[in-house]
Amino acid sequence: MTSAIRTKICGLTTADGVAAAVDAGAAYVGFVFFAKSPRNVDIETARNLAADVPPGVCKVALVVNADDATLDAITDRVPLDMLQLHGSETPERVSEIKARYGLPVMKAVGIRNADDLTQIDVYAEVADQLLIDAKAPKGADLPGGNGLAFDWSLLSGRRWPRPWMLAGGLTPDNAMRAANLTGANQLDVSSGVETAPGIKDADKIAAFVAALGPQPPKLF
């Protein structure tokens, strides 16, 4: 039985959403910088939201194939604890970003079938943490945040030399089962705690975190 599971509430866009995540006991809060996303925030909004996050909760900026100018602008203005790379960033680019910004980097790896698992090993060499997510459907507008799960049994019994979190289609109802099946001790959720794309729901956030029991101390 898995216990002591940290949660990341991703795609927060309002002060109420941030407060709901913090009050529920989330270990991470995520801000999405991706224009096509219904969860996209601009830099000033993210700066204001981040200012409300107490110490001990990890503030994560999610970017997709961002160039240095974009990352410079975000990191200059927003007080952050981690960068999440959710595009097709190469291992070399992950290392470059780690060195340039001095922040821990979490690399998202998309999984559809067993062949995709090799990418986890590749990125475990360079990233500080991994986010193992469902691979977006071909032609999807968003590389993540699609509310889709992958076959969790693919991860059963596997271990990696880096901290990692599970994502993709998680909800208050399936979160504990997903953790038990995969061995994940960190879970990330976005759509599963929303009433509509981009609209977070405080009750669903509380239910998601509560479903996993007390939150352990932060890792980053």
Ligand SMILES: O=C(O)c1ccccc1NCC(=O)[C@H](O)[C@H](O)COP(=O)(O)O
């Ligand atoms: O959430 C988005 O809109 C998004 C946009 C572009 C890249 C990634 C995005 N989300 C990534 C996340 O970290 C999500 O929390 C993760 O994919 C799980 O999403 P969901 O299945 O909706 O819970």
